[in-house]
Amino acid sequence: MKTLILGGTREARDIAEIASGERGFEIVSSLAGRVREPVLPVGEVRIGGFGGAEGLREWLTDNGIDAVIDATHPFAGGISANAAAAAAQAGLPVLHVRRPGWREQPGDHWIRVPDLTAAAKTVAGLGDRIFLTIGRQGVAAFAESEAWFLVRAIDPPEAALPARHELLLARGPFTVAEEAELLTGRCIDALVTKDSGGALTEAKLTAARALGLPVVMIDRPPLPEGAVVAESVAAAGEWLRSLI
Template sequence: MAAEPTRVLILGGTGEALALARALEGEPGLDAIYSVAGATRAPRLPALATRRGGFGGTAGLTGYLYRHGIECLVDATHPFAARISANAAEAARAAGIPLLAVQRPGWTPGPGERWQRVADTAAAARALGREPRRVLLTIGRQEVPAFCAAPQHTYIIRCVEPPERAPPCAEPLLQRGPLRYAEERALLHERAVEVLVTKDAGGTATRSKLDAARDCGVAVVMVERPRLPAAAHTVATPAEALGWLRALSNRDDRWADGVYR
């Protein structure tokens, strides 16, 4: 008799999570559910079973894992989504199941690149200085209010949906990335951008804005990643995650005495 497929919950909301979920469509040994927070009105979703919205903290997520017979939790959320990653680590431990973290490496400056690294968005707002400047914010809408503390600057705010609160001199730019190098360069030029503020998201998809900033002489303020809980199993790419999950589903000795080994 064929073994039951391994039930997997993917915490998503990133390109990597979506690529992994799409790779799992029709994968015989793995039965995956894809979860998004529900913060964006029209998230990109795979053809897998999906769910939307928070679980209700660690306890809610742990309960979900039990109720749905989840045997492996994949945290493929954004490197700046620290709360859900902490909850995932705690819930997987409580449920006694493995946690696989999909974490793309952060960016490193190449030749000719000098970034001012700051700990958070409040520090980024301070780093802009006293003199009024034209600033491109690519930090997501939730972080925009931090720049109300520096109202002397003009902000071009790029996000998928409008922020709830913004500094007085704001030019919203509703766009879903990633943009190509030529588009990024044209934007910096047309909007006369002097400073780019971005988060160290890492990956290749959105690096073109940094390449364009370097070539246009635009200063870069880089918000560092938050500290995430260490996961026992970490991979950098969806392909590696798929390989890891396939190996897991092929093991017939996953459980002994109700404990994952």
């Protein structure tokens, strides 16, 4: 069973490790190449795009792929759509792995918005010092804002940045204590983040809750219609085994 894992997430690496250790599976992991020094999974890895849904379909056919697992970031909507379309055209099964989103807890003050544009409009009334934890892509949506932004990302953004900002290059996970110290030390008024889910980056939400700070939570893009979804690595492993 030769399987392409569209990755870049912890779940993708875990699936690759589990499947590579079992007989009957050949795993190829693909990374988009947007992070300069990605954490690589075990096994064969390719880096770079495919050229849209048609390019991916051709690659799947040319490389004898039997199944596709889309374990990309929950906000990689374009890649997920291409994976679904390409797999359908090639007649291959495809699974979308999505960790559950975060849930609002007592004491949270979340403002849910549908996209980055809405988030940029929302922060205008939340204070003058905003913490952006949306990665380097999408920062340009806040470029025209008059607020001061603490922008945290793994790699420097390539698009326009807000006129008033501090760029903090760092890779998580971070502890609650570290996040609380950052929020208080920079006198942050509000936090902007994407509903990525998972425990690795949840500490910032716990710290914001303890400090009584509002959180602008950007909703995930929808998955392709009719998508088969697994919420855990274990469920993805069972799906793969069921194909054999």
